[in-house]
Amino acid sequence: MPIFLTSTLLFIAALIIIYWIHNQYHLDIIVTPAPPPDHAPLISICIPARNEENNIRNCVESALAQDYPNLEVIVLDDRSTDSTLTQLNEIASRDSRLLPISGLNLPEGWAGKPHALFQASAVARGEWLCFVDADTFLEANAISSCYAKAIETNADMFTTMNEQILGSFWEKVVMPLVMTALSVGFSPRKVNDPNRRDAIANGQFILIRRIVYDAIGGHERVKDQIVEDKAISEQVKWSGHRLIVADGSRVIRTRMYTSLASMWEGWTKNIYLGLSGHPTMLLLGAFGAILALLAALFLPVWPLLGVLWLVKGGSWLAIGVIIKSLTVWGALLYARAKVAQGMGISPLYAWTTPLGAGVFAAMMLVSAWKVISGQGVTWRGRRYHQV
Numbered sequence: 386m387p388i389f390l391t392s393t394l395l396f397i398a399a400l401i402i403i404y405w406i407h408n409q410y411h412l413d414i415i416v417t418p419a420p421p422p423d424h425a426p427l428i429s430i431c432i433p434a435r436n437e438e439n440n441i442r443n444c445v446e447s448a449l450a451q452d453y454p455n456l457e458v459i460v461l462d463d464r465s466t467d468s469t470l471t472q473l474n475e476i477a478s479r480d481s482r483l484l485p486i487s488g489l490n491l492p493e494g495w496a497g498k499p500h501a502l503f504q505a506s507a508v509a510r511g512e513w514l515c516f517v518d519a520d521t522f523l524e525a526n527a528i529s530s531c532y533a534k535a536i537e538t539n540a541d542m543f544t545t546m547n548e549q550i551l552g553s554f555w556e557k558v559v560m561p562l563v564m565t566a567l568s569v570g571f572s573p574r575k576v577n578d579p580n581r582r583d584a585i586a587n588g589q590f591i592l593i594r595r596i597v598y599d600a601i602g603g604h605e606r607v608k609d610q611i612v613e614d615k616a617i618s619e620q621v622k623w624s625g626h627r628l629i630v631a632d633g634s635r636v637i638r639t640r641m642y643t644s645l646a647s648m649w650e651g652w653t654k655n656i657y658l659g660l661s662g663h664p665t666m667l668l669l670g671a672f673g674a675i676l677a678l679l680a681a682l683f684l685p686v687w688p689l690l691g692v693l694w695l696v697k698g699g700s701w702l703a704i705g706v707i708i709k710s711l712t713v714w715g716a717l718l719y720a721r722a723k724v725a726q727g728m729g730i731s732p733l734y735a736w737t738t739p740l741g742a743g744v745f746a747a748m749m750l751v752s753a754w755k756v757i758s759g760q761g762v763t764w765r766g767r768r769y770h771q772v
Contacts (some may be wrong), residue, residue, distance in 0.1 A: 389702045392705070393462050403717055404716075411573055412546060413633060414577065416545060416635060418636065419529050421452050425453060426514045427510060428512070429456070429509035429511030430457070430518050431459050431514060431517070432444060432459075432460045432505070432747075433518070434469050435637060438469050439520040444520070448517065451523065452525050452528075452529055453532065456764075458529065459505045461486050462487055486504060488501055489671070496610060499604040499605075499613045500608065501662050502613070503603060512595055512597055515592045516588065516590070518588055518639065520640050520641060521590060522639070527633075527637050531543060531637075540593050540627050541593065541597040542618065542628035543592040543593065544591045545630070545634075546630065546632055546634065547589055547590060547634055548634040549639055549728060550639065551729070552747040553643060556642060556643070557731075558744070559652075559724075560648070561724050561734070562724055576622075578758050579628075584615070585614075585618055588614030588620035589639075589641075591617075593621070627652070680717075680738060684714065684717070684738075690748070691703050717735075718735045722735040
């Protein structure tokens with residue numbers, strides 16, 4: 386009976402947690418395709434690039450292919466050692482709207498990406514600045530559509546959650562779980578509520594009024610922040626300006642990582658920076674790691690324990706444990722299949738949830754250890770310690 390009661394409590398808790406986790410992602414504002422505006426102020430697309438030879442051509446050419454009639458594209462080559470700058474110069478020779486800039490050495494006290502965007506914005510002439518990551522690709526109507534939605538929502542800073550391109554096996558296993566975890570940590574509805582302090586931005590695409598950018602001090606204000614997008618969103622919202630996060634998946638696509646190794650480096654960096662300096666977030670991270678470990682280790686074993694108990698004479702109590710464990714599995718697989726379909730991959734990847742949860746738990750634990758031990762993180766060949 387104690388085993389049966391414990392199983393019942395786990396059954397109830399598991400269903401509540403599965404439902405809660407998968408009902409936090411509410412992107413009520415959706416970017417829909419829109420034609421170019423009649424009044425089109427100059428928009429400066431600023432792209433930071435460090436060793437992006439595999440992405441930069443597609444990224445820049447998608448920016449230059451916009452139907453928005455009044456834009457310039459500025460790419461800051463951040464001391465790349467590959468063919469990034471060569472490709473940029475070749476494209477610029479064919480299209481005068483592209484301005485490639487060779488970045489300066491990283492000064493003391495600056496993180497790489499804020500310094501790159503600081504340099505790009507210094508030469509930008511637009512009434513609006515549009516920060517786009519080099520691994521992000523715009524549909525031809527992306528700028529027109531996002532600008533229209535920004536005006537419609539009275540946004541001073543407008544950022545989007547984009548379609549994630551998932552190519553490799555490990556991307557399809559891990560990325561859906563990471564995106565679900567992010568939706569728990571940052572609610573779009575709270576971010577879009579001007580009466581709350583919640584602030585987040587996606588550095589893959591940010592559209593901001595130049596006058597607001599200058600008023601908050603630009604990237605110089607957040608110069609030591611590796612997760613500069615969140616830091617600058619906080620400066621915007623906490624200064625009383627309008628911050629909007631929207632669903633941009635219809636017009637913007639991103640390929641964040643292409644392998645397990647690159648995901649490991651990127652997400653341990655992001656998780657580390659999210660946990661460091663925030664005791665509450667560290668506790669939340671520990672809770673998330675525990676849930677992930679339970680999903681990775683206990684869930685697959687739960688029905689087997691029921692079967693083993695039944696074989697050893699557990700009678701109807703063991704059958705009850707088996708039914709409850711399989712019900713939880715069914716609820717989890719249904720929820721993960723919906724997430725997979727929403728991210729454009731086969732719902733069969735729901736079956737890899739324990740594997741993905743194990744990798745995610747490992748990333749959480751490694752990041753927490755780096756916070757506690759003060760080891761810091763390496764990103765793009767540079768070593769950072771969050772103060």
